[in-house]
Every structure is written in C-alpha cells, then in structure tokens.
Amino acid sequence: MNHANLVDELKQRNLISHITNENLLKKNIDNNFISLYCGFDPTEDSLHVGHLLPLITLKRFQMKGHTPIVLIGGATSLIGDPSFKEKERVLNFDNKIDVWTNKISKQISYFLDFNCASNKAVILNNKTWFEKINILSFLRDIGKHFSVNTMINREAVKQRIKRLDQGISFTEFSYNLLQAYDFFILNKKKQVSLQIGGSDQWGNISAGMHLINRISKKEVYGLTLPLLIQSNGVKFGKTESGTIWLDAKKTTPYKFYQFWKNIEDSNVYNFLRLFTFLDCNEINQREINKYKNNQIINDKSYLSKYMTHLVHGEENLLAAERITNILFLKNINEIKKSDLQQLKKDGIPSIEVYQIKDLQDALVLCSLADSRTQAKNMIISNSISINTNKITNKNHVFHNNEKLFDQFTLLSRGKKNHCLIYWK
Structure with missing residues (x-):
C-alpha cells in the first residue's frame, strides 16, 4: 500500500501537535485504509485561512488511500464551542446556519476528491442525528460516561470559569459531550477510527475517544494540528484589516495573494x-x-502563487499577479478592467469623484499628501506617478487619456503608496 510512514511525514512537516497511541496508529494506517474525520462548525458564511491546515491534512490522507469525512456542525454550531474563547459566542438561528452550511460545503468540495472510486470524500452534517435524539436518552446513555470533575478541569473550561465577568453557560459546557457523540456515531456508522483537528480541540477529541472506548470497547485515535500564531500574538489569518477569508467576495484573490506574499x-x-x-x-x-540568489524571495513567491491557485484557481491567480506587477513592477499595459474593479473593492485605497481641479488636489483627496504645498513638493521631487508614468509638472491637470477604460486612474506616491481614482 502506498501510504507507509504517513505519520512520520506529518511529523517532518511539523503537522502534529498531539497524537494518541502513535505506534498503534502508524501500524494501523500502514496495514489498512482507514476513515478519518474533521469537523467544521458553520459559524460564518465562509471558511478562512485558519481552516486550510486541516483540509490539506485530510487531502494528504486521501492521497495515501484513506477516506476523509468532513463533518459540518449544523447542530453543534447552534451551541458554540467554548474552547479557549474569552467569552460566549452569539447564538445563531437554524435558517442562517443552513445557508452557511451550504456555502461552506461548496468551499470544501474544492479541496478533496468527491468522485474517486475507492476512497471518495464525504460531507456529513451532525444535524442529521441530533435532530432525532431524545434528551433523556442522551443524558442517560451518553452523559453517564462523563465526569463533571474531569470536564471542569479541562484547560479551556478552567480559563472561562476563572473569569468572573464571563464564566461559562451550561449550553457551552455541554459542547464537549456533543462532539464526543459525533465521533461515536461516525465510528459506529462509518467505521471512523481517527479524528483530526486544531490543538484547541484536544479536549473534545479525547472525550470522543473516551466515549467510544466506554461503550464500544474499540481503540480509536486522535491527532491535532498546531495552531498558528503570528509574532504579534494574533492568530494566523487575522490582519489589521480583518480575517483572510476563502470566499473571493469577502477577501479578493489579490488581497489573498498579498497576504501570503507578505508573511514573515x-x-x-x-x-x-x-x-x-x-x-x-x-x-x-x-x-x-x-x-543565496534571493532564494527566500522566490520561495515566498512560490508559496503565494501555490496557495492562491489552490483556493482561487488559475484565472484568479493570474489576475492577482497582474495587479501585483502593475503596482510594484509598473507594467500597466497588462491591466484589465476587471483587475481595476477588483482593486477598487479592497486591493488599495480608492476614491470616487466627478471631477478634480488638478493633481495637487487629487493627492490631498487620496490622502497621499496632507496639503497642496506638500503635494507640490512631492511632484517636484519626482515621487508622483499617474498610471505608473512619472509626473514632474506641479500644475498638472488630468487628461482623458489618463482615465483607464474611461473610469480609472492609478495615482502613486513612491513604490508602496497608491490610490485608485474612480471617475463617475
């Protein structure tokens, strides 16, 4: 079988934060094709870059012959996972969760193979079984296997209990049992023997393993992936301007490309x-x-291209590269109207105007200069460009041929400060 040493490869890639019964798991996946799962709660209408690591890890298992199962938390998202959250989530309604579930399921379908014959990926929704469950049966048959003492001592719960201003509700406290029950059901109905997730899910994964062992007497496994934290202490995927989403309407391919281009x-x-x-x-x-020979710059470029192509495809990658070349390499001849429309959305700062007196006024309106005097000095000092062409006339006024597609003008100060003028 073509999947020997997969665990060793994951370790080489720094992909393992926690792992249970490592030797038994290695032996199991060396001799069998297994089913594994990872859960995603639809708490927004899009996944973000923080979700890429588990999705790509599922792909690694699938490429070695194993069957990946994605579990959408249509039910658990109504409760909210308290794991290492400073305060309780805002509860959402069923109809909103259903819409988000459909959008997220479509996004996930781009990362895994749902059509291969032997080990095609599967998407399930835990709403399927929780809708049918009886609360008394659940408390009697499932709840009896969990010690409140143990649950309270979980680090994620302890942190909330210590916060006098927040605490933790019974609603969120029960989440641990619900996710454990997910693992139990998937093991029973789909023979899932491995759950993966972020390292903040270790307590929930352990609870599922415990429940399966108590009821079914089976050996199952858990594996968690590292949570990526930036040097400023902020979770990977968060920036000053917000979260980096996988949905192109929430984070444009250009902005997504630049996120990877600008990693530390x-x-x-x-x-x-x-x-x-x-x-x-x-x-x-x-x-x-x-x-040597700008290798790290080339490798960062490779990463940004690879990730943008993975999430947004070839066409959007090419658009992101064109925009980057225009802004940083000054190749305005390749620009397309759709590129400028994307830039207007959130690529760079932009303003909408009917008319502008002259270039000095434009620089002030675009916040590239604080005053007309400063703007004049910038022009004289050869630091201002219109559509990548240097302008040295301090009294310059805009001409129609400086309006790209009769609508856009790219105004730049130096190499890194830009503003897109949109002529109404």
Missing part, C-alpha cells in the same frame, strides 16, 4: 512544509540556501 520571513519554510506538497528534503535544501 521566519514562517516561509514552515508554511511550505505545512501547506504544500513539496518534498520535505527539497524544502530543507531551499531553507539552507535561503540567503
């Missing part, structure tokens, strides 16, 4: 291991040579 140098090779399918030996060699 210290993360480049770890991210190549975590997110790509490049061989680990090749990544190690690249890292050794990272300061």
Whole structure:
C-alpha cells in the first residue's frame, strides 16, 4: 500500500501537535485504509485561512488511500464551542446556519476528491442525528460516561470559569459531550477510527475517544494540528484589516495573494512544509540556501502563487499577479478592467469623484499628501506617478487619456503608496 510512514511525514512537516497511541496508529494506517474525520462548525458564511491546515491534512490522507469525512456542525454550531474563547459566542438561528452550511460545503468540495472510486470524500452534517435524539436518552446513555470533575478541569473550561465577568453557560459546557457523540456515531456508522483537528480541540477529541472506548470497547485515535500564531500574538489569518477569508467576495484573490506574499520571513519554510506538497528534503535544501540568489524571495513567491491557485484557481491567480506587477513592477499595459474593479473593492485605497481641479488636489483627496504645498513638493521631487508614468509638472491637470477604460486612474506616491481614482 502506498501510504507507509504517513505519520512520520506529518511529523517532518511539523503537522502534529498531539497524537494518541502513535505506534498503534502508524501500524494501523500502514496495514489498512482507514476513515478519518474533521469537523467544521458553520459559524460564518465562509471558511478562512485558519481552516486550510486541516483540509490539506485530510487531502494528504486521501492521497495515501484513506477516506476523509468532513463533518459540518449544523447542530453543534447552534451551541458554540467554548474552547479557549474569552467569552460566549452569539447564538445563531437554524435558517442562517443552513445557508452557511451550504456555502461552506461548496468551499470544501474544492479541496478533496468527491468522485474517486475507492476512497471518495464525504460531507456529513451532525444535524442529521441530533435532530432525532431524545434528551433523556442522551443524558442517560451518553452523559453517564462523563465526569463533571474531569470536564471542569479541562484547560479551556478552567480559563472561562476563572473569569468572573464571563464564566461559562451550561449550553457551552455541554459542547464537549456533543462532539464526543459525533465521533461515536461516525465510528459506529462509518467505521471512523481517527479524528483530526486544531490543538484547541484536544479536549473534545479525547472525550470522543473516551466515549467510544466506554461503550464500544474499540481503540480509536486522535491527532491535532498546531495552531498558528503570528509574532504579534494574533492568530494566523487575522490582519489589521480583518480575517483572510476563502470566499473571493469577502477577501479578493489579490488581497489573498498579498497576504501570503507578505508573511514573515521566519514562517516561509514552515508554511511550505505545512501547506504544500513539496518534498520535505527539497524544502530543507531551499531553507539552507535561503540567503543565496534571493532564494527566500522566490520561495515566498512560490508559496503565494501555490496557495492562491489552490483556493482561487488559475484565472484568479493570474489576475492577482497582474495587479501585483502593475503596482510594484509598473507594467500597466497588462491591466484589465476587471483587475481595476477588483482593486477598487479592497486591493488599495480608492476614491470616487466627478471631477478634480488638478493633481495637487487629487493627492490631498487620496490622502497621499496632507496639503497642496506638500503635494507640490512631492511632484517636484519626482515621487508622483499617474498610471505608473512619472509626473514632474506641479500644475498638472488630468487628461482623458489618463482615465483607464474611461473610469480609472492609478495615482502613486513612491513604490508602496497608491490610490485608485474612480471617475463617475
């Protein structure tokens, strides 16, 4: 079977935070094709980059012949996972959750193979079984296997209990049992023997393993992935301007591309291991040579292209590259109207105007200069460009041929400060 040493590969890629019965799990996946699952609660209408790691890890298992199951938490999202949250989630309604479930399911379908003959991926919704459950039966048959003492001592719960301003409701406290029951049902009906998730899910995964062992007397496994934290202490995927979503309408492909392009140098090779399918030996060699011939710049470029293509496809990657080339390499001839429309959305700052007196006024309106005097000095000092063309006339006024597609003008100060003027 073509899946030997998969656990060892995951370790080489720094993909394992916790793992249970490692030797038994390795032996199991070396000799059998298993089913594994990861859960995603639809608490928004899109996944974000923080969800990529478990999705790509499911893909790694599928490529080795194992069957990945994605569990959408249509029921558990109504409760809310308290794991390491500072305060209780805002509860959402069924109809909103159903809409979000459909959108997220479509996003997930791009990452896994749902059509292969032997081990096609499956998407399930835990609402299917929780809708039919009887509360008394659940408390009697499932709840009796859990000690409140143990649940209270879980780190995620202890942190909330210590907060006098927040605490934890019984609603969120019960989440641990619900996710454990998910694992139990999937093991019973789909023979799932492994659950994966972020390291903040360790308590929930352990609870599921405990429940299966108590009721079914079966050996199952848990594996958690590292939570990625940036040097500023913020979770990976969060920026000053907000979350980096997978939905192109919430985070444009250009902005998504730039997110990866601008990651810290210290993360480049770890991210190549975590997110790509490049061989680990090749990544190690690249890292050794990272300061030779701009290798680290090339590798960061490879990562941004790879991730944008993975999430948004070839066409959107090309658009993101065109926009980048225009803004940073000054190749205005390749611009398309759709690129400028994308830029207007959230690529760079933009303003809408009917008319502008002159270039000095435009610089002030675009917040590229604080005053007309400063704007004049910038023009004279050769730091201002219109559509990548340098302007040195301090009294310059806009011409119709400077309106791209009769609607857009790209105004730049230096190499990194831009504003898109949209002419109404």
